[in-house]
Amino acid sequence: MSDLTALPGLIAVILVSLLTLLVGTWGMRVSRTTSDFLVASRTVRPTLNAFAVSGEYLSAASFLGIAGLLLAYGADMLWYPVGWTAGYLLLLVLVAAPLRRSGAYTLPDFAEARLESRTVRSICSVFVVAIGWLYLLPQFEGAGFTLATALGAPRWVGPVAVGLVVLIGVGGGGMRSITLVQAFQYWLKLTALLVPAAVLLVVWTRDETAGSLGAGDPSWSMPLVGSGGAGLYTTYSLILATFLGTMGLPHVVVRFYTNPDGGAARRTTLTVLALVGGFYLIPPVYAALGHAYGVGSGDSSTLMLDLPRLALDGLGGELLTGLITAGAFAAFLSTSSGLVIAVAGVLSQDVTSRRLPEIASFRVAAAIAVLIPMGASLALPNFGVAQSVGLAFAVAASTFCPLLLLGIWWRGLTPTGAIAGMLTGGAGSVVAVGWTLSHGALDGVTDGWADVLLGQPAAWSVPLAFATMILVSRATASSTPRHANRFLARLHAPESLDLERSGER
Template sequence: MGSGELELNLWAVAAILLVGLATFSLGFRSSRQASTTQDFLVARRTVRSRRNAAAVSGEYLSAASFLGVAGLVFKDGADALWYPIGFTGGYLALMLFVAAPLRRSGAYTLPDFCEARLGSPGLRQLSTAFVVFIGILYLVPQFQGAGLTVHQILPSVPSWVGAALVAVLVIVNVFGGGMRAVTVVQAFQYWLKLFAIAAPTFVLCVIFVGQGGVAGVDRAVGLSEPLPPRFPADATVTVETDVQLRTEEGLLLRARGWVDGAPVDSIVYWGKGVHAVEEGTELWFTAGSPTPVVDRAPTDNASWLRPVNGSDDLFTTYSLIIALFLGTMGLPHVLVRFYTNPDGRAARRTTLHVLLLLGLFYIFPVLIGALSRIYVPELLVSGRTDAAVLALPMKIAPNLTGEILGAITAAGAFAAFLSTSSGLVVSVAGVLSTDVLKGRIRDFRFGAALAGSVPLALALVLRPGDISLTVGLSFALAASTFCPVLLLGIWWRKITWVGAVAGMLVGGVLVLVSLVITTVSGYTGNWAPEFLQQPALVTVPVAFLVVVVTSKATQGRIPPDTNRIRMRMHAPDRLGFIRDRDIARFGTAEERTRLANGRHRR
């Protein structure tokens, strides 16, 4: 390890410590104002739209956004652009169809909305189970990303240290102040993440343009060349998990370990095709050599720039679009933030601001992904493309500038894990405390500890994959379970709780089966069809169809107060029909009296 790398580690460690300290300090100060169950669940529904928009954006921009989008653009090229488009576009559907009616319903959790609209305690219990599962499925890659970040900065520190550090910080903040505490923290962390990705990207682009190409190679290597990416300098790659590498050109390299099922410690020649490399193998490449890439990823720049390279890609692309556009409105940690707005109009205004904030952010990971294909192609060999954001600065500027930029990106990545994990733990803890336990503050705190510790254990046991792909399955599960119930519950009078239960079960089970098959396949040779990684194109229409058909067959189960509930969701705010169910259940005697008299606190 050279002195420059050591300095980078020290800069980055200092930046991460500062982020952790700021997160704890803001959370501690805000937690002193949290004294009631409503503070912990919905921050007393007094969060202004602009602050809430920053908090929503800070919560939503997870490891999949900060690390995963750049990594997927780096590896998959044009096909990966649907991720930032879908992550942002999902809020358009949320703003148009869900945000205001959901807030006017008066619910304080997603299961509470299901019961309020359809009057079924059984449906509420099923919704609770899916909220918990989606939260865990989304939390696991956050903790794994934190471990990746710490390991990238300090290779001698095991990955579990970073995961544990994020989990402890999140549990402490949520434990102390619930929603009231994390709202301030998440709003701060959005602006921190925006700066942490925008400033380095701008500086790196300026350096790239100034250099006119890649330093250390006898000719510039651009993305427009119909060739495989090439190493800009001599590179050593240690393969950390078994991997299948494909090359379109013959190349000489030195290898030590196991390649194609045989031990090797010498110069080897790889012909065109796929080569199996086992965990722990070291590979040495010379400057200008073509880069082998993980199998099923584009092997040359022409394919990388061309979207949809086959029928499987076309299915996956449409499936991804559906999952991201419809899954956003079913994510529990996203929806719970809209319960904190004073009224429906503020909820819709919050969503509009979120669209602007997300659109601004996603410009920068795309640029980093493109630059990474030129400067850090060795990550295509190891399969650790999610580390591109962290590795790129020192490759373009291997000096003090690169060290500082690397520290800034590390701080932003750490903020991403903290903010998203906080929102997920709050949403899961709120559901556990109100639907499984008795709804007291100590129940919320117990739920927070449980919601943080179980995903941490899974993150340490399961093998890391592409962060955005894992999060994409979370979106598919949300789109196949809660999206049909929300849309039809808000806009279709004839939905019944029987139909909602049937649709959630069918859609959820189909996605979970795909998840299990994909996970098992990853440990046993990657034999599963690629479309199972993103099944929303099948599961979402099936879930909608099951809800409609089953509801039509059970019209006798329509709740008797359907018209009253629907009028409350769609009536203008100024008419005062909102009835906050958290006040009815957890409010003070004065608040309950005011609610009974029809006066809604704004």
């Protein structure tokens, strides 16, 4: 690849990085307290917060992975964006407002306040870090192959570039810094998808050599063709993981702590549903265009970056590739920033704060949160971006989803029940992740039902976690926290009643 060919993409990456660093530098002047760094002092209004939530939620898997999966595996893969969007509906109805009213900074904060148990808090902290790092890996991996495809850079450049920019931005001002830049990055990503898609569709209508968009190909347009029982199980398990996993993702949940009150949290979630749903209408267009231009399934991971050059020769194709590169890099930065905030918040409260002042503790924790998954991505290349994100959803659905739903809606949850349920669901899903990564199932290589069950564990790990949590809680009913009724009343009472918010910080 010549230097001139890579120039538009290089300029795009530099501009997105400079904007992120500029906002991070601004954040150093206005972020002075722990509340500023972790939850922007709970002053983010619903519309701005919805833009920021959408910006960080639409990750590498959404921006690059969905179109490639649709091209390679057909309409079954639409369950990824459907589930990722519908998860916010459950979050809206069941979790958003009560969780904000809890007054917590993090998921471990909520767990400790609800159950009065340091052990539960410690287990939650471990799972927040594990899920955060599992989700960060595909962001770094996606950055590596994006810069390699668009710029011809070595694969290590992408993870290092994203890691450094995120570390400076997050360390500079925490949540207050990244809120504005994530909101901007949502609109940048939407533009970077919408404009090239519109141009490429116009080009396709005038290109007599291009094929059809794929509507006549049953393997592309019909779900579960030839998949049998394994395909049906995989689909339902994926639906369960994505529907229930959203509420357990630490970088999603932490965003709702930044709203002024529970009503604002609900309005934020409703707006996010519209923003995310609109975004997910566009990736199928790229999959259809990839089919029309003969992109093979083996090249599906770089479909979005290859397609403009296939459809347009010369400067036009390079400019469109540069715009898509800018959107992809923004996706890596925004999602990684949210994940690092969530992980660093937990590490700073439970690990690094024992020896350092609050702000220094957060910045050291942010460095740990970035460097470990960045190193792992360099040592373990070739992750399947969307599939590995799906595994993170499965772990979240098997651990935090039962804890949140039962903790918010059931008085009878006990510390022992919560511990047993989280460890059971977490162990099952984490073992499944390890098996999948070591046996190549992310690349679609399966040797039977063992790979199928472990490749998509949510269908059995989530019910197992719920059942364990309920049964053990009933068996240990005498240890139900004495303040449970009062705590639940605070979670569900409208702010207008102005109940005492003990624990609000």
